[in-house]
Amino acid sequence: MPNYDRSRMVFVTADGGTLEGATRATEIERSITIRASEDELYRLWRDPQHLSRIMDHFATVTAVDGGRHYWVIPLPIGQIAWNTRTVAEHPSESLRWEPLAGPRIFDDVSVHFRPAPGDRGTEVTLRIRFALPSGIVGCVVMGRIDTGLGLLVNTVLRRSKSLVETGEIPTLAHNPSARGSGDTI
């Protein structure tokens, strides 16, 4: 396929090796209720800028072309990057990001929207199938995603909710402290 140079795995180990070996697959599903319509959320989650902002703590997502997205997880040594194809079988109900060939951290990502009772908004369910490389690379990735996979998925949902409901993600940037900037613990 043309124009897919960026889909090549760009992770390089310190000794110039490449990523190999078996992967461990783990699927995590978490839900949150957001005060917004399914249509609005569907539109936002298709926007790579929204994805990048809510995954800001560990990944960036950019649009390539025709519904293809380029995902990058930086690591202390190198990075892991891969392309996905967006699958929207049920507009305003669900979205799926299916990985194209090559190594990756997320084997499959999908988000589902359904109306919450009353005027509570929309129930948003995020499902991520992690394909964690084994061995040292897996350890490095886990170190990067150090709060654990469930917390990672929860945090992504929480950040999306805050951004949609309040226009911002709560932050401790420039938080005064006598010992460096007061970031999360």
Next chain:
Amino acid sequence: MRALCWNGVNDLRVETVPDPEITSPRDAILRVKLSTACGSDLHFIDGYLPTMREGDVIGHEFMGEITAVGSEVRSVAVGDRVVVPSFIGCGNCGYCQQDLWSLCDNTNPNAELQTPILGYPTAGIYGYTHAFGGYAGAHAGYVRVPHAEENCFPVPDEVSDEQALFASDAWATGYMGADFCDIHPDDVVAVWGCGGVGLMAQQSASLMGAERVIGIDRFPERLRLAREKAGSETIDYTAVESVVDVLQRMTGGRGPDACIDAVGMEAHGTGIGYAYDRVKQALRLHTDRGDALRQAIVACRKGGTLSILGVYGVLDKFPMGVVMNKGLTVRTAQQHGQRYVPQLLDHAAQGQMDPSYLATHRFSLEDAPRGYEMFKHKEDGCVRPVFVP
């Protein structure tokens, strides 16, 4: 700027830290005019509450003057004298929309530190551990207030700085505790604790029409304030055999219609624990504290209301069978300040209630560590030390 920083167990120091900045278009920066210590601060000062970090600026009860606002702030402006509730609300989540501001979904940047224990995160709060948000506190020259339109309440000219200061937490908490009791004109309300929150709960209960209010404590000067300032009858629990018996005698054998616990674990030293490694060392859980709460549960009349304002740990024993068999209604929360502050400022402006006597001692910010010492040991009848940056 100068700020009071936590540096470890019983190690508070006034240090120079960077000034806060506008980080979102909805922020405001306040020049702090007054701030005060709170009993709940003693949890982390004494080392019972995890997720503090060396260098953290502490303090969550404050008022001041707005010196900068973000581009989207319209309803308040630079120069406004404002009071700010200690829990930060967003105004737009389902909880804020229902006036349950301390439960806000969108203001705790460290939400995932709380979810393993609480299930869902609380709102963020200033200067009160990283699990509760990690925001820099207000014992400082300046403080950043997120969502300024929802959290900054302009103070009318007739209301003094000190009156406004207590509306930020102690008064709002006590008032909420009385509000929880749905007071009827012939009700008897008993309040455990005559510290800042307990005194405010007693005075608020009277204002809401309670027939009689009874304050319970052991410090003579606090009991005197309860009688003289809040108009309460008082019980010195060290001078009686059984508080429950005394309350029964005082109420014709019925018991108080509502009981407010404004003590919590503060006097005894245990705190909210989190599922992290340090918890076991940090918690030092005493299993037999909470006498005030147990007394309140037993003393309360059948079908009465139990209003809990004291801050408890997450593993405390609670005599659920007594609550159930007596058909008590339990109401509790961290303060929903934004719901009450406008009413409180109105009460102060109308001269209906004045909380300023809580400010028994005044210190410059530089002397704040001394103020906390005095407050902790209740020296010289200290109810609340007020700090002036």
